[in-house]
Structures are given as structure tokens and as C-alpha cells.
Amino acid sequence: MxxxxxxxxxxxxxxxxxxxxxxxxxxxxxxxxxxxxxxxxxxxxxxxxxxxxxxxxxxxxxxxxxxxxxxxxxxxxxxxxxxxxxxxxxxxxxxxxxxxxxxxxxxxxxxxxxxxxxxxxxxxxxxxxxxxxxxxxMTPKMMLQLISAVYYGDLLMLLRNQTAPYETDPGRSDSLCDKWVERLSVQLAGMRGLFPGGMKKNFEDMAADFAAVPVCRVPRVKVGVVGEIYVKYAPLGNNGLQKFLESEGCEVCMPGLLGFLLYCVCNGWIDVELYGGSRGKALGMRALTDLLCRQEEKMHGIARQHGFWAPSPFLHTKALGEKIIGQGSKMGEGWLLPAEMMELCDSGFLNIVCAQPFGCLPNHIVGKGMVSKIRKIYPDSNIVAVDYDPGATKVNQENRIKLMLAVAREKLEQQLSPAADPQPEEPLREPSAASSM
Ligand code: SF4
Missing domain, CATH: 3.40.50 (Rossmann fold)
Incomplete structure (x- = not known):
């Protein structure tokens, strides 16, 4: 060798x-x-x-x-x-x-x-x-630190994405993210903010900070982004997708990395249910799933208390996915990818970009391959599957997304037209005393 x-x-x-x-x-x-x-x-x-x-x-x-x-x-x-x-x-x-x-x-x-x-x-x-x-x-200590970083990173992403497109003082949300990344890194390195009590306090302070950013909630097209893990998140992989969507006036919703972690943990007990194996391992993985989900719910609950939208519990997302795909499908993003699309549609994010890399057969099956099934359940869903590969030009990818956005804007205008239910514009929100910026 x-x-x-x-x-x-x-x-x-x-x-x-x-x-x-x-x-x-x-x-x-x-x-x-x-x-x-x-x-x-x-x-x-x-x-x-x-x-x-x-x-x-x-x-x-x-x-x-x-x-x-x-x-x-x-x-x-x-x-x-x-x-x-x-x-x-x-x-x-x-x-x-x-x-x-x-x-x-x-x-x-x-x-x-x-x-x-x-x-x-x-x-x-x-x-x-x-x-x-x-x-x-990978020591147990490091594992704990990394898992905590996943929760905190997800919460920052959730809060920032719902604040930055509406802020009246551009750049405020990004500065808050920088501040929290530094503060949390120090805490985690010192073994603080890793356990439920410390995490709860941080979640509350983070949500309060973002809730205090002055915003003007003009109606914007909301776009969910799903896909293969690298091209979904990495600007290098998706040609700066988030920046592009925000430059088009959209609010972006990217399901968090915790979902992927939970998907991997769940597969540990799903495998035993489907194919047999160690009952002890399955019980351990189930217990870990419950533990991670409890913390997820606390985090989302705190975000909601501060006026932010948060996704439904992971196990609900998983159950939504089960309506259209078997849980044995676990190559690439497997059942998680269609489950995230279902959850986005269920939460009102009907416009979705499904980012797929060249050479990724599993995600073409569970991504693009699931779109027609999702449309049957959510006829108003507006999903575009975009391929990322060395030969595809950025202009080509953005043009495909612009077509999806044109449909999304038309729908938003219809919802806002006087004939539709009135959608009052939210007034400017003044910073609260809770801001620690
Ligand atoms: S096939 Fe390649 S791109 Fe697709 S999920 Fe597997 S490693 Fe990632």
C-alpha cells in the first residue's frame, strides 16, 4: 500500500x-x-x-x-x-x-x-x-466544542439572515456576527458555553442583540437554499449564491449544519431498524438524537421569543421527508435534502434553490429527482435545481435563478395587491436597551 x-x-x-x-x-x-x-x-x-x-x-x-x-x-x-x-x-x-x-x-x-x-x-x-x-x-472535549460551534454557527446564520436584508444601518448584523464569533470562540476554548445553562444564556444574549438592530421590514422574496453540503454553504462552491440572492433583494434561509449532524446520528439507529445490528448502538444513537434535538428546540424557542422565525423541530422535518422518500436513502445528503425542502415549503419558504454539484449522483436523485413529488404536495412551490460544475458559467446559473425569482416576485406582488389580505409594513424598530453591541 x-x-x-x-x-x-x-x-x-x-x-x-x-x-x-x-x-x-x-x-x-x-x-x-x-x-x-x-x-x-x-x-x-x-x-x-x-x-x-x-x-x-x-x-x-x-x-x-x-x-x-x-x-x-x-x-x-x-x-x-x-x-x-x-x-x-x-x-x-x-x-x-x-x-x-x-x-x-x-x-x-x-x-x-x-x-x-x-x-x-x-x-x-x-x-x-x-x-x-x-x-x-478527535478528543471528547474537542467533539463537545465542535458540536457547540455547530449550534452557535446555526443560530448566527438564522438571526443574521433575518436581520441583514432589513437593517437600516447596513453592516450592523455582520458586525454582530463577527463580535459573537470572537466571543464564542474564547468561551468554547475555555470550556464555557458548552452545556445547557451556558448555551441558553448565550442563545438569549445573541437573539437579544439581533432583535435590537433597527430594521424596516419591507416585503421581500424569501428563498430557501438546500443542496449538497459543500455547494450549499461554500461561496466558492456556489459562486457566492447568498450574496447574489441578497443583491436581488431576497431574504435567504439556509437550513443549518445541525440538521446534517442529526441526519448522520439518526442514520445510526435507522440502519439497525432497517437492516438489523446492535440494539445497544441503536439505543445510544436514539438517546443522542433526543439530546441534540432538545437543545435545538431550546435554541429555536429562544429565537422565536425574540420575534424571529425558526424551523420546526428536526424530527418533524424528518417525518415530512418520510412522506416522499424512504429513510434508507442515505448516500450524499440522502433523505435530509428532500426533508429540508418539504420543511421549507411547510414553513412558507416556497421559493427554493437546490444547489447540486457536478458528479454527485446521490444528490441529483434526492434533490432534483424529488422536485416533482414536492410540487404535488405543495403546488405553489417554486424550486430551481442549479448545477455547479467547472464548465457552467456564473451568468448561466444566475439566469436560471433569476427566472425563479421572477415567478416569486409576481406571486409576492399578488399577495400584496389590495385585493389580497392586507400586509402591513412593519415600522422602524428602535434598538432596545438589551443590545450589547
Ligand atoms: S457524490 Fe461527491 S459531491 Fe455527492 S455527496 Fe458524495 S462526495 Fe459529495
Missing amino acids: EQFPQFKPEMKKTHTLLMPQMCAYHFRMIRNLLVRQGYKVELLETTGPQIAQEGLKYVHNDTCYPALLVIGQMIDALKSGKYDPDHTALIITQTGGGCRASNYIYLLRHALKSAGFGQVPVASINFSGLEKGSGFS
Whole structure:
């Protein structure tokens, strides 16, 4: 078997770790946590067409687009001359799915070798026990910190997305996000804000901060975004989808990363129900599901108390998905993707962009493949499946989305017309004393 350099614990002091960005707030907190543990970490936030081209040089062109981008971005960084390859290591997050998601690290190692960076070690962050000998071990403490970062990142995303498009002082919500990312990183590194009491206090303070931002709630088209995990969240993967939708005057709703975590945990007991296996493991996974869901409900409940919309409980989303897809479907985003689309429609987010990467058969089946079933249940749903691949132009993707938005605007105007039920415009909201900005 071919040998590749491993990331060794002593490299913590000598190497800079390069980590690709995916979810803005979550990954910034993870980076900060690693830095506080003594690692030198840089989040790669580079964009541009050269990244996909770099990826195409070193991985087969039928490889999934997220792998192509992540590998291209890392090689692009190494070639930039900014980093000493003898003192640089790469770190990637792995979901450990049954499709090609477990192979990214091998693809990356081969690509590094072909690009002349064979000496660069690769470490993996994952919850599924992959790459145990990589020198980067996932301790229970780290797991707790990462799970907490998922809750906090999701709440920041939820609050920011409902505030930023309406704020009267542009940039206020983004500054609040920056402030909270820093504050939470310090807390998590110090083992604070990890348990229910500390989390509740943070959730309340965060929601109060965002509720205090002055806003003018003019009617806007609301758009849900779902898809394969990387192209859904990463601006590099979806050509800045969120920014584009906001520039078109929309409010964006991105279901959180916690949903994906819960989907992975639920699959642990669904597998036993469907195919047999250890009852003990199934019971443990069910208990973990309940624990994570209880905290999710608390977080959403606090957001609602402060006047924000929050998604329905995860198990309700799961049940909605069961109406159209079997729970044994778990390659890629599996049953979660159609369940999230159902939940968005159920919550009134009828306009949806389903972001799908090139080369991702599972998500084409559970994404685009489910749209007609969803339309039968929600005839007013307005869903566009957009493919992201190195050959597709941004203009082409945005034109497809603009067509969906044209329909959405027409519907919004109909709802707002005098013949429809009156929709009073919300007055300017003044900041409350609760603001800690
Ligand atoms: S989910 Fe799709 S894009 Fe992601 S690894 Fe699997 S096949 Fe590739």
C-alpha cells in the first residue's frame, strides 16, 4: 500500500495548517478553537476560476465538484509561494458518507504528489473515526466544542439572515456576527458555553442583540437554499449564491449544519431498524438524537421569543421527508435534502434553490429527482435545481435563478395587491436597551 506523510503531533509547532472554508461562522469558530489549542491554522477563503482549473489538472474530471474545488484551492495556495511546503500541512473535514465523501483525503494525497507537494501531510477532522493515525485526534472535549460551534454557527446564520436584508444601518448584523464569533470562540476554548445553562444564556444574549438592530421590514422574496453540503454553504462552491440572492433583494434561509449532524446520528439507529445490528448502538444513537434535538428546540424557542422565525423541530422535518422518500436513502445528503425542502415549503419558504454539484449522483436523485413529488404536495412551490460544475458559467446559473425569482416576485406582488389580505409594513424598530453591541 502506498505510503503518504502523516501529520504528526509534533508538527503542531512547526507546520501551518491550511483549512478550506465552508460555513462562514462555524468554520471561523473551529479555526479559532484550533489556534487556541496551539495549532497554526489559516482558513482558505480564496475564490476565482483558477481554483477549479488547478483542481482539474490533478484529479480526474469526473470527480465530484466539491473535491475538485477543495483540492484545487489547496494546491493553488501551495503554489502561491505564501507557504513553505516543508512546513505546511492540510486539514479537511470529512463526513464519512458511503459515496465518494470518504475518499477525498486519498484524492488529495495523490493530487499533492502529482503537483510536486508529496511531502505535505494531510489531517482529517471527522466524527466517523476516519484517518485514525493522522496525528490529529478527535478528543471528547474537542467533539463537545465542535458540536457547540455547530449550534452557535446555526443560530448566527438564522438571526443574521433575518436581520441583514432589513437593517437600516447596513453592516450592523455582520458586525454582530463577527463580535459573537470572537466571543464564542474564547468561551468554547475555555470550556464555557458548552452545556445547557451556558448555551441558553448565550442563545438569549445573541437573539437579544439581533432583535435590537433597527430594521424596516419591507416585503421581500424569501428563498430557501438546500443542496449538497459543500455547494450549499461554500461561496466558492456556489459562486457566492447568498450574496447574489441578497443583491436581488431576497431574504435567504439556509437550513443549518445541525440538521446534517442529526441526519448522520439518526442514520445510526435507522440502519439497525432497517437492516438489523446492535440494539445497544441503536439505543445510544436514539438517546443522542433526543439530546441534540432538545437543545435545538431550546435554541429555536429562544429565537422565536425574540420575534424571529425558526424551523420546526428536526424530527418533524424528518417525518415530512418520510412522506416522499424512504429513510434508507442515505448516500450524499440522502433523505435530509428532500426533508429540508418539504420543511421549507411547510414553513412558507416556497421559493427554493437546490444547489447540486457536478458528479454527485446521490444528490441529483434526492434533490432534483424529488422536485416533482414536492410540487404535488405543495403546488405553489417554486424550486430551481442549479448545477455547479467547472464548465457552467456564473451568468448561466444566475439566469436560471433569476427566472425563479421572477415567478416569486409576481406571486409576492399578488399577495400584496389590495385585493389580497392586507400586509402591513412593519415600522422602524428602535434598538432596545438589551443590545450589547
Ligand atoms: S455527496 Fe455527492 S459531491 Fe459529495 S462526495 Fe458524495 S457524490 Fe461527491
